[in-house]
Structures are given as structure tokens and as C-alpha cells.
Amino acid sequence: FTGSAFGSAAIWQYESLKSRVQTYFEEARADWMDKMRPQKRGDFRKQVNIWWNNLTEGQRTVTGIIAANVFVFCLWRLPGMRRIMFTYFTSNPSSRALCSPMLLSTFSHFSLFHMAANMYVLWSFSSSIVSLLGCEQFIAVYLSAGVISTFVSYVAKMATGRFEPSLGA
Numbered sequence: 001f002t003g004s005a006f007g008s009a010a011i012w013q014y015e016s017l018k019s020r021v022q023t024y025f026e027e028a029r030a031d032w033m034d035k036m037r038p039q040k041r042g043d044f045r046k047q048v049n050i051w052w053n054n055l056t057e058g059q060r061t062v063t064g065i066i067a068a069n070v071f072v073f074c075l076w077r078l079p080g081m082r083r084i085m086f087t088y089f090t091s092n093p094s095s096r097a098l099c100s101p102m103l104l105s106t107f108s109h110f111s112l113f114h115m116a117a118n119m120y121v122l123w124s125f126s127s128s129i130v131s132l133l134g135c136e137q138f139i140a141v142y143l144s145a146g147v148i149s150t151f152v153s154y155v156a157k158m159a160t161g162r163f164e165p166s167l168g169a
Contacts, residue, residue, distance in 0.1 A: 058130030
């Protein structure tokens with residue numbers, strides 16, 4: 001999984017760089033048209049745009065991860081989703097589903113405090129790590145760390161004979 005994650009991140013990074021170069025030249029060509037085009041209205045949209053554009057690349061990357069974690073957290077609160085959540089979003093070596101929970105449990109938090117603390121820490125160091133690695137490599141590290149930590153959890157559970165489900169990276 002880790003090799004695939006970093007291989008995909010390298011391809012994504014290359015394509016992203018290629019796209020940025022193409023966009024730069026297209027924007028340079030289209031700058032003169034912006035002056036002729038009427039400006040869009042909508043104060044809320046403008047405020048969100050200003051907020052988003054003021055974020056660092058790391059903060060924008062982590063915002064997507066936080067959104068995924070909040071979405072999964074909300075799914076835990078729906079009674080009709082409990083069975084699916086326990087099957088695919090908790091890791092347990094005695095479960096029928098072994099591989100997908102290794103990744104999906106990375107986004108799973110049952111307690112609001114647990115999720116808030118994890119997301120705060122992730123947010124706090126995101127800018128420096130993403131500026132060092134790039135957003136693509138950072139996501140590969142995040143996903144790989146989740147899968148590796150779940151694998152270590154499986155090994156520990158097998159060694160101790162305790163097979164209760166767990167969640168979180």
C-alpha cells in the first residue's frame with residue numbers, strides 16, 4: 001500500500017506541476033479579458049474565497065482531510081449506518097473485511113474530543129510538513145501511517161489474543 005501511495009503521489013505531483021505551468025500561461029493570456037468581464041456578485045462566496053486563498057497549501061490540504069474525518073464522524077451518529085461503520089471503519093483482525101478497514105479506520109473517530117485533538121495537531125504542523133514534502137507526498141505519508149499503524153494494531157491484537165475492534169490511525 002505504501003509503495004502504491006507514494007508512486008501515486010509522485011505521478012500526482014508531476015501532473016500537478018504540469019497543470020500549474022499550463023495554467024500560468026493560460027492566465028497570462030486571459031488577464032486582459034478579466035478587465036472586460038463583469039465581476040461576480042455574492043458576498044458570502046467572496047468571503048469564502050478570500051479565506052481559502054489566505055490559507056497555506058498545507059492548510060488547504062489538511063482541510064480536505066479534516067472534512068473527510070468530520071464526514072465519517074457524522075456517519076457514526078446515524079443509527080442506520082452503525083453496522084457498516086463497525087464493519088468497514090473499525091479494524092479487527094478477526095473481521096471478514098481486513099484490508100479496507102486498514103485504510104478507512106484512519107478517518108474514523110468515535111469521540112468528538114479524540115477527533116478534535118487529532119485534527120488540531122494535524123492542522124498545527126501541516127504548513128511546515130507540506131512545504132517540506134508537498135501536498136501529494138504528505139497525503140501519501142498520512143495514508144501510509146494510518147495503514148501501517150493499523151497493521152501494527154493487528155499484530156499486537158494477535159499477540160495478546162484481544163480481538164476487540166479499534167478505530168483511528
